[in-house]
Amino acid sequence: MTRPILEADRLTKRYGSHVALDDVSFTIGEGVTGLLGENGAGKSTSIKAFLGLVRPTSGAARVLGEEAHTSLAVRSRLGYMPEHDCLPSQVSAAEFLTHMAELSGLPPSVARTRAADTLRHTGLFEERYRAIGGYSTGMKQRVKLAQALVHDPAFVFLDEPTAGLDPVGREEMLTLVRKTYREFGISVLISSHLMADVERCCDRILVMRGGRVEHAGEVGQFTRETEAVFIEVDANRERLVTALERRGVRVVPDAGGLVIEGPDESVYDHVRDALVEAEAPLRRMAPRRHVLTELFEREEAA
Amino acid sequence: MSEARTGVAGTTGTVFDIGYQRYTGVREGRGRSRLALYRNGLRIALGLGRGPRAKALPFFFIGVLSAIGLVMAIVAGAANRLAGPGAAERANLPSHVDYYGIASIILFVFAAVVAPELLCRDRREGTINLYLVRPLTGTDYVATRWAAFLTVLTAAAWLPQVVLWLGLSMGDPAPLAYIRDHWLDVPRFLLAGLAMAAYTTTVALLTASFTTRRAYASVFLVGLFVITTPFTAGLAEELDGAAGQWLSMFNLTNIPLHVNDVLFGQTSELTEDAPARTLSAAVRVGWFFAWTLIPAAALWGRYRRLSP
Numbered sequence: 179m180t181r182p183i184l185e186a187d188r189l190t191k192r193y194g195s196h197v198a199l200d201d202v203s204f205t206i207g208e209g210v211t212g213l214l215g216e217n218g219a220g221k222s223t224s225i226k227a228f229l230g231l232v233r234p235t236s237g238a239a240r241v242l243g244e245e246a247h248t249s250l251a252v253r254s255r256l257g258y259m260p261e262h263d264c265l266p267s268q269v270s271a272a273e274f275l276t277h278m279a280e281l282s283g284l285p286p287s288v289a290r291t292r293a294a295d296t297l298r299h300t301g302l303f304e305e306r307y308r309a310i311g312g313y314s315t316g317m318k319q320r321v322k323l324a325q326a327l328v329h330d331p332a333f334v335f336l337d338e339p340t341a342g343l344d345p346v347g348r349e350e351m352l353t354l355v356r357k358t359y360r361e362f363g364i365s366v367l368i369s370s371h372l373m374a375d376v377e378r379c380c381d382r383i384l385v386m387r388g389g390r391v392e393h394a395g396e397v398g399q400f401t402r403e404t405e406a407v408f409i410e411v412d413a414n415r416e417r418l419v420t421a422l423e424r425r426g427v428r429v430v431p432d433a434g435g436l437v438i439e440g441p442d443e444s445v446y447d448h449v450r451d452a453l454v455e456a457e458a459p460l461r462r463m464a465p466r467r468h469v470l471t472e473l474f475e476r477e478e479a480a
Numbered sequence: 481m482s483e484a485r486t487g488v489a490g491t492t493g494t495v496f497d498i499g500y501q502r503y504t505g506v507r508e509g510r511g512r513s514r515l516a517l518y519r520n521g522l523r524i525a526l527g528l529g530r531g532p533r534a535k536a537l538p539f540f541f542i543g544v545l546s547a548i549g550l551v552m553a554i555v556a557g558a559a560n561r562l563a564g565p566g567a568a569e570r571a572n573l574p575s576h577v578d579y580y581g582i583a584s585i586i587l588f589v590f591a592a593v594v595a596p597e598l599l600c601r602d603r604r605e606g607t608i609n610l611y612l613v614r615p616l617t618g619t620d621y622v623a624t625r626w627a628a629f630l631t632v633l634t635a636a637a638w639l640p641q642v643v644l645w646l647g648l649s650m651g652d653p654a655p656l657a658y659i660r661d662h663w664l665d666v667p668r669f670l671l672a673g674l675a676m677a678a679y680t681t682t683v684a685l686l687t688a689s690f691t692t693r694r695a696y697a698s699v700f701l702v703g704l705f706v707i708t709t710p711f712t713a714g715l716a717e718e719l720d721g722a723a724g725q726w727l728s729m730f731n732l733t734n735i736p737l738h739v740n741d742v743l744f745g746q747t748s749e750l751t752e753d754a755p756a757r758t759l760s761a762a763v764r765v766g767w768f769f770a771w772t773l774i775p776a777a778a779l780w781g782r783y784r785r786l787s788p
Contacts, residue, residue: 250615264610266601282507283615285512295501
């Protein structure tokens with residue numbers, strides 16, 4: 179873990195009798211961090227606390243070493259991409275980004291240059307003089323990301339960055355998010371409901387529930403290999419199950435494939451023979467990994 | 481770093497993609513943010529950087545207001561040229577004291593149509609959520625929007641008066657004598673125009689702050705100014721004494737015009753029949769401040785604690 183950029187120190191936020199954040203302490207450093215949790219878990223309140231938009235009931239939310247709710251200046255080093263619509267329909271992306279850069283304190287000439295550069299990096303350079311109202315959903319998401327980056331923040335908050343995108347648009351957005359840290363050097367906090375997005379993008383995750391931090395750590399720690407083997411075939415899956423069961427191998431269907439729990443070495447011979455017998459073309463056989471969804475499934479079961 | 485080479489008619493150009501560049505220059509802070517928001521407000525009010533339809537309305541109103549000033553200047557100037565110095569005054573032709581009364585309804589409709597654009601769209605489209613995570617507060621936002629529209633409306637109010645002043649000065653057979661005798665009209669119409677713009681801006685923006693739909697705010701404001709004026713004026717004439725005077729004070733169109741009358745020391749064509757004209761100058765000016773400062777405080781109250 180590198181030096182912390184965000185620091186919650188016994189942070190509590192109450193709205194009347196409702197406790198949105200309950201004495202939470204954590205730090206977030208450089209890299210891409212995923213903030214996971216159900217609705218009402220405290221994700222949005224945490225982000226608002228770090229953006230200085232809510233005053234903590236007790237404790238502190240610090241950004242780059244400064245108290246977020248007392249320092250307006252620190253906001254010029256932060257970027258925020260909201261989940262919901264926030265773009266003016268009548269102006270061009272170039273004009274809008276220039277304006278947003280100036281709002282973060284950049285001189286006008288620099289703001290213009292950075293707006294053009296940022297639009298190039300987010301793949302909107304050719305369309306920069308068109309009114310935003312005519313953009314597709316994917317392009318609008320890119321403009322939302324671009325406005326969060328245009329003033330070169332030290333840290334950027336992305337709230338559901340892939341919301342409403344088709345698979346291609348989602349893939350492009352996730353690539354941009356990864357680029358934001360790896361190529362631009364801007365650290366990211368992604369708040370998302372989509373575990374797959376977080377697994378693919380993030381180095382660390384923070385799982386919140388009921389205003390508290392439930393889990394925190396490296397993504398790899400939660401998605402490590404299990405004792406099970408995952409098998410995926412292109413056809414004849416049912417015949418393969420029958421063939422494996424006839425050989426005394428217990429299989430469990432999972433996510434379009436088959437899982438064999440805790441196999442010993444002899445199982446691999448059985449799998450080979452069963453594949454031949456069932457005439458099932460093998461696509462993939464690999465150690466099964468945990469997925470982040472299991473964190474929530476385990477808690478719900480408990 | 482990637483590199484691309486192109487050759488055109490024997491020349492070779494090289495384009496380098498130098499990748500993402502960090503910004504290490506100066507960040508000018510909250511002052512720059514406020515200035516940017518103020519300039520953006522001016523551009524919205526005038527439709528600059530937007531399509532032709534966005535420009536049409538503001539420039540139409542500014543054109544009509546200026547045309548009124550120009551016509552008044554031409555008529556008064558011609559009278560002075562043809563019938564000698566002071567002929568326009570003797571013929572009681574409309575002048576600086578009357579202009580805001582004549583143009584007030586156009587100024588109000590201008591504000592009703594354009595001012596909501598500064599607030600309603602930001603809330604409806606959610607752009608305000610992006611402003612409030614910048615180094616700005618809700619107070620900065622609403623104050624700069626108010627200042628931007630005040631600037632536009634003040635300019636729209638002053639421009640025809642300046643045209644009229646130039647027309648009357650140039651139209652007079654003795655321009656220097658006219659300027660010497662009437663120089664006080666300039667600070668008077670500047671102050672009266674500022675009062676007119678401040679009141680109109682505040683009431684229009686307060687109304688706009690209650691809705692995300694520009695059309696609702698515009699229709700409400702036009703109704704407020706256009707419909708209540710004949711109603712209060714007619715009813716006030718029916719009532720005698722203090723009741724009539726105070727009912728007349730609720731004629732929303734006349735509130736800034738009373739300040740105009742106090743500044744010029746005479747009543748304009750629009751207020752010469754209003755029972756409120758006989759109230760003291762302090763009451764009329766105080767009434768104007770109450771109708772400007774209380775809506776301003778309400779407007780500030782609606783935005784100061786705003787967060788996304």
